[in-house]
Amino acid sequence: MSSKKNFIAIIPARGGSKEIKNKNMKNFLGKPLIFWTIEAALKSKIVSKIFLSSDSNKIINLCKKFKKIKIVKRPRIFATDSTPMLKVLKHIYKTENLKNFNFNGCILLQPTSPLRSSEDIRKSCKLFEKTKADSLISVVKLDHKYNPESIFHKRGIFLRKFNNKKNSGLRQLKIPYYSSNGAAIYITSKKHMNKFIVGGKKIVGYEMPENKSIDIDNEFDFKIGELIKKYGI
Secondary structure, three states: OOOOOOEEEEEEOOOOOOOOOOHHHOEEOOEEHHHHHHHHHHHHOOEEEEEEEEOOHHHHHHHOOOOOEEEEEOOHHHOOOOOOHHHHHHHHHHHOOHHHOOOOEEEEOOOOOOOOOHHHHHHHHHHHHHHOOOEEEEEEEOOHHHOHHHOEEEEOOEEEEOOOOOOOOOHHHOOOOEEEOOOOOEEEEHHHOOOOOOOOOOEEEEEOOHHHOOOOOOHHHHHHHHHHHHHOO
16 A cells, blocks of 8 residues: 555534434543544544534534644535435535545545544555555444345245345355445545445445444444443453
């Protein structure tokens, strides 16, 4: 991988949250949840510029202590529950004139993945460059219990196999499947930044272990995340 910092990072942090009030500012093992993502991005040393996008003055004021990040005030029309993340990226692309900024890829790092490390960011960037991908998404390997070859759906009172593919039922012979691990890491090439978050003909997956794939959506996730982070479960 090139030693140059060929990536920019965008951290989206809107103020509204349904399950947990002020989630991005909530104390997670001694510091606001969002700080874990900002610090991982800074520590990665692969990012030339970090943009924080938020509609919340409270979040903006909280994050001003990080002098190396650029804070972009997000219009409220781009901060609703139904706002597609692509619109957030497009807003920054336009307002910060990123068309004239030199970078290979844009990393989207959502604050709800505090277990994602700076090493994960570096490794995913290396994989993105090595494969010359259009986009990258962090994934977790599905437990065999949730493999499509093991899933049933209900028709009336009876169960039907979701996947009609014949298989032996042995875990070792099942085709491995992967799922997005929430919001840990997305990378899009500069060329495609205005088209999609994850897309293109060449999508590469950066695999992360299950114990680093917590995407905090509710209080249960929050507590589990703290336990894993604190005790290395």
